[in-house]
Amino acid sequence: MQRRLWAIVLAGGEGTRLAEMTRRLYGCALPKQFVAFGQQRTFIQATVDRLTALVPPSRMVTVVPKKYEDVAREQLQEFSGMEFVAQPKNVGTGPGVLLPLLHVLRRDPQADVALIPSDHDFRAPVILRRALASAQNHSHEVGSGVVLLGAEAESPACDLGWIVTQPSDGEGAQRILRFVEKPKQPLANRLYRQGALWNTMLAVVRGEALWNLACAHLPGQVERFNAYSDAIGSPLVQQRLEEVYDSMPSADFSRDLIGAARGLYATSMDGAGWSDCGTPERLASAFGSDDAPSTKAPSSHVVATSGYPERRVAGVA
Numbered sequence: 240m241q242r243r244l245w246a247i248v249l250a251g252g253e254g255t256r257l258a259e260m261t262r263r264l265y266g267c268a269l270p271k272q273f274v275a276f277g278q279q280r281t282f283i284q285a286t287v288d289r290l291t292a293l294v295p296p297s298r299m300v301t302v303v304p305k306k307y308e309d310v311a312r313e314q315l316q317e318f319s320g321m322e323f324v325a326q327p328k329n330v331g332t333g334p335g336v337l338l339p340l341l342h343v344l345r346r347d348p349q350a351d352v353a354l355i356p357s358d359h360d361f362r363a364p365v366i367l368r369r370a371l372a373s374a375q376n377h378s379h380e381v382g383s384g385v386v387l388l389g390a391e392a393e394s395p396a397c398d399l400g401w402i403v404t405q406p407s408d409g410e411g412a413q414r415i416l417r418f419v420e421k422p423k424q425p426l427a428n429r430l431y432r433q434g435a436l437w438n439t440m441l442a443v444v445r446g447e448a449l450w451n452l453a454c455a456h457l458p459g460q461v462e463r464f465n466a467y468s469d470a471i472g473s474p475l476v477q478q479r480l481e482e483v484y485d486s487m488p489s490a491d492f493s494r495d496l497i498g499a500a501r502g503l504y505a506t507s508m509d510g511a512g513w514s515d516c517g518t519p520e521r522l523a524s525a526f527g528s529d530d531a532p533s534t535k536a537p538s539s540h541v542v543a544t545s546g547y548p549e550r551r552v553a554g555v556a
Contacts, residue, residue, distance in 0.1 A: 242351045244375055245343050245446070246294040248301040250283055250311060250357040251326055251335040260519055272357040273310050276522065283311065283357040287318055289364040290355065293371060296321040298347075300339040301357075304329060327481050333490030334460050337453055341464050343446055345471050350446040351375050359439070360525040362512025370508040374443035377412040383502040384448025386412050389436025390513040395427040399515070400438035400493070402505050403430065412504035418493070436505060439513050440493065456499045459488045 250272045272283040280288065283301075290299065297320035303311040308325040315321060324339050336354060343350050353371050361367045374386040389402045400420045404413035418438065419430060454461050463483040470479035490496070497503065514525040 242349050242375075242379075242445075243298065243347060244294055244353060244371075244443075245298045245300070245347065245350045246290050246353045246355055247336065247339045247343065248283070248286060248290075248299055248355050248357050249332075249335065249339075249440075250307075251302045251304055251329065251332070252358070253304055253329055269310075270304075270307065270358075271516065273307060273314060276526065278526065281314055282359075282516075284314055286355060286357045286359070287315060287321075289361065289367060290353075291318070293368045294353065300324060300342050302326060302335055302339040327484040330484065330487045331489040332492035333453075333457055333495055334464075334484075334487055336492045336496075337450075337457070337460055337464055340446060340449060340453075341468060342471065344450060345468065348447065351378060352444050352446045352449070354440070354442045354444065356440050356515075358516060359441075360512075360514045360516050362525075363510055366511040367508060367513075370506065370511060371441075371443055374412070374506050377504060377506060378443050378445050378448075381412060381502065381504045383452070383500060383504070384445030385452070385497070385500070385503045386443050387415065387497075387503065387505040388439055388441040388443070388508050389505045390439050390511065391507055391509045392431050392435065392437050395424070395431035396437070397421060397424055397427045398518070401427075401430045402436040402438050403433070404436065404505050412506045415503045415505050418498055420494075436507055437513070438493070439508070439515070441508075442497075452500050453496060456496050457490050460490055463487055 252272065253270055273281055275281045278285070287296070287299065296318035299318070300322045301311060301315065302324050303326070305325040305327050308323060312323060322342060324342055326335065326338060329335070340352060343352055353375070370388055374388055377386045378384050387402060392401075398421055400418060401422065402418060403416045405416055407413045419426065419435070422430060450461075463486065467479050467483045470476045514521050516522040516525050
């Protein structure tokens with residue numbers, strides 16, 4: 240029987256890479272996922288727009304920083320049934336993934352889960368959705384239950400992570416041989432020529448399999464989340480979450496969990512036109528401009544957010 244696909248929308252970042260840009264454009268260092276940069280929709284709205292044809296909002300869990308929870312809820316209020324979990328503080332992407340994963344598994348222990356960053360762009364969302372559906376199928380064919388979605392490299396980029404896979408004659412997922420993080424130019428050139436993939440941070444996993452990997456590689460974080468688990472759905476949930484985050488060890492999902500695990504696979508999103516929009520240049524390229532993103536947006540999309548009552552942020556719907 241096909242398991243149901245859930246989506247975790249990863250919006251827990253605090254916008255450090257583009258903080259100066261958003262401060263200059265909008266007067267506050269609002270994280271990129273909550274900004275539109277002159278487009279009709281903010282990044283997080285566009286992310287959920289792309290997903291709804293594959294996963295209903297009732298099977299989406301969005302993780303956000305506590306201080307931006309009201310902003311996220313306001314921007315995503317049209318998506319009825321979505322669950323929000325707010326991190327009391329940022330202790331890395333490891334806990335940032337495990338917290339919403341725990342909420343998914345409490346509701347559906349057999350869930351397949353798509354991990355979706357909220358601040359990326361895709362020129363061809365249809366291809367993204369096809370790749371996610373394909374990765375879900377592949378996740379049941381591999382022992383680890385983890386399939387990463389790589390992007391066909393468009394240049395020998397030095398500021399992105401790369402995935403090197405074992406060559407395969409088939410069209411299925413390929414075994415990951417190694418990860419390369421932000422290589423120097425000569426190595427980036429070789430990876431590009433060899434057909435290595437850009438690491439997009441997207442993945443589809445069997446939920447319980449990812450949790451088991453976390454038990455092996457992030458035991459301190461799992462121990463604290465287990466102490467929090469029984470409070471989910473009770474009036475004590477926020478208090479318990481604050482308590483466990485007080486002593487939560489920091490961990491990086493890619494380095495400390497995915498990078499340490501074995502038997503992982505990847506599949507390519509050829510033609511999806513992925514961009515992490517992580518620099519002003521890639522942001523401008525994704526939006527079809529040679530210049531920095533505009534601060535202008537249609538007047539109907541310029542409203543105050545509850546998180547910033549004295550600011551007006553372009554593109555917040």
